[in-house]
Amino acid sequence: xxxxxxxxEALNIQEGKTATLTCNYTNYSPAYLQxxxxxxxxxxxxxxxxxxxxxxxxxxxxxVTFDTTLKQSLFHITASQPAxxxxxxxxxxxxxxxxxQFGAGTQVVVTP
Amino acid sequence: xxxxxxxxxxxxTKTGKRIMLECSQTKGHDRMYxxxxxxxxxxxxxxYSFDVKDINKGEISDGYSVSRQAQAKFSLSLESAIPNxxxxxxxxxxxxxxxxxxxxxxxxxxxxxx
Numbered sequence: 001x002x003x004x005x006x007x008x009e010a011l012n013i014q015e016g017k018t019a020t021l022t023c024n025y026t027n028y029s030p031a032y033l034q035x036x037x038x039x040x041x042x043x044x045x046x047x048x049x050x051x052x053x054x055x056x057x058x059x060x061x062x063x064v065t066f067d068t069t070l071k072q073s074l075f076h077i078t079a080s081q082p083a084x085x086x087x088x089x090x091x092x093x094x095x096x097x098x099x100x101q102f103g104a105g106t107q108v109v110v111t112p
Numbered sequence: 113x114x115x116x117x118x119x120x121x122x123x124x125t126k127t128g129k130r131i132m133l134e135c136s137q138t139k140g141h142d143r144m145y146x147x148x149x150x151x152x153x154x155x156x157x158x159x160y161s162f163d164v165k166d167i168n169k170g171e172i173s174d175g176y177s178v179s180r181q182a183q184a185k186f187s188l189s190l191e192s193a194i195p196n197x198x199x200x201x202x203x204x205x206x207x208x209x210x211x212x213x214x215x216x217x218x219x220x221x222x223x224x225x226x
Contacts, residue, residue: 008152032212043116043217044155051212089154097162098143098206098213102154102169106168 002027004092006103013110019077021106023090030070030092035075038087039106047088048075080110115139116218118203124224132192133221135203142184143206145215146170150197155202161186190191193225 036044157170
């Protein structure tokens with residue numbers, strides 16, 4: 001079966017450090033990957049999209065990489081802040097109609 | 113006002129009851145989706161609709177049905193609720209026009225089936 005996997009263990013990190021999250025997938029490489037943020041009791045919110053022909057994408061303190069050889073995307077939060085504490089979900093495009101397959105998410109906890 | 117709203121936000125019901133969860137959007141998007149989320153699992157697609165006349169089953173549609181009453185409204189029904197349908201349910205919308213399919217989620221409905 002086609003899988004998209006994220007580290008299920010929470011990532012505890014000190015304020016100011018860089019958090020790095022991993023998203024691995026099996027089988028085909030999608031045309032793009034997306035990353036979402038989810039706060040407790042709320043719906044996911046879109047953060048970044050990276051296409052298969054892009055190695056890296058940045059948005060403020062966020063950076064995403066996409067390695068189609070390793071079938072992996074890395075999500076970095078630089079200079080992390082307590083407000084960055086949330087669960088981060090990766091998602092890949094599954095077909096030409098725009099359907100997404102989501103990972104289970106990795107919780108990030110940033111302590112002062 | 114929120115772009116994607118869901119009602120109710122919380123619901124406790126009993127096994128065998130019929131339940132309807134409603135979703136409304138003001139984004140003007142054609143595409144709407146229903147997902148469920150369980151602890152430790154990714155969002156699982158239940159049903160999706162690409163326009164008012166188009167309804168498609170997702171990966172876990174058994175025990176669920178949907179109705180797309182208008183472009184802005186997409187309802188999810190549990191015909192006879194069972195305890196393993198206890199989960200967090202999300203509605204989402206998207207619009208492919210102009211670029212890749214970013215999805216916009218509602219706040220969720222927490223459903224408990226006793």
